[in-house]
Amino acid sequence: MANELLKGKRGIIFGALNEMSIAWKVAEQAHKQGAKFVLTNAPIAMRMGEINKLAEATNSQIIPADATSEEDLENLILKAQEILGGKIDFILHSIGMSPNVRKKKHYTDLNYKWYQTSLDVSAISLHKTLSIAMKHDAISEWGSVVALTYIAAQRIFPDYSDMADAKSLLESITRSFGYHYGLKNKVRINTISQSPTVTTAGSGVEGFDKFINYSEKMSPLGNAGAVDCANYCVSLFSDLTKYVTMQNLFHDGGFSSTGVTTEVMDKF
């Protein structure tokens, strides 16, 4: 499926850690559709060197940036334009991390320093990226920014802990910045609310194995996979979705609209 939907477009893709990462699949699909982009991730996440394989396969360069550091983000925004030869047409924010989830702190007894880290890495990093991009007028007219989120922003999923709060904030930043950037330069900003997906971040949530099966049975189409999520991202980066902005878009096989299914009922 190479339709050159992104031909001539320049992008920044955050969050490709390994082959399982949703961002990895987005890079592969965007490459197939003719996009040029730079890859970025936290310097610490690059120690394994996995990302080099993706850079080679997609003919792209890597710019390390800790998404909580304004200095790193400014360097990223400026360097990406230099490397790609112009303004940025699309950005994928595919970043999530909670020390409380990692260290199994219960939601009712959070470590507040870690809580701030969860919000900073997983949500405020989007605000920082957009704010710096706006200051440098780095995103083209009709540019498109997509961040990945999860339905725990709207409903309680107990083991998702403080990541739920981070995702709520991420979705709110998407609406608020989407308003301001839309007015200023017709830049559109959306979140995609993805099904549970086997990745490093996803599998870090307690009980993920059982949960992904439950979600599969609760979704009329089944769980949406990473490659399909990548294709949805491509459609939002393309000119075919120009008037979609400030939305939280469910890419979940119908999970979000399903109360119960017979398959789940039969278990009782």
Ligand SMILES: NC(=O)c1ccc[n+]([C@@H]2O[C@H](COP(=O)([O-])OP(=O)(O)OC[C@H]3O[C@@H](n4cnc5c(N)ncnc54)[C@H](O)[C@@H]3O)[C@@H](O)[C@H]2O)c1
């Ligand atoms: N996997 C799922 O079930 C699922 C479901 C819905 C939404 N999401 C979201 O999708 C996004 C991508 O996650 P994934 O599932 O592909 O897992 P992943 O672990 O492959 O990706 C998470 C990425 O965040 C990066 N990151 C962490 N701290 C960072 C920092 N300080 N600076 C820059 N990058 C940093 C990691 O290095 C990693 O590349 C996340 O926002 C996640 O919450 C995942």
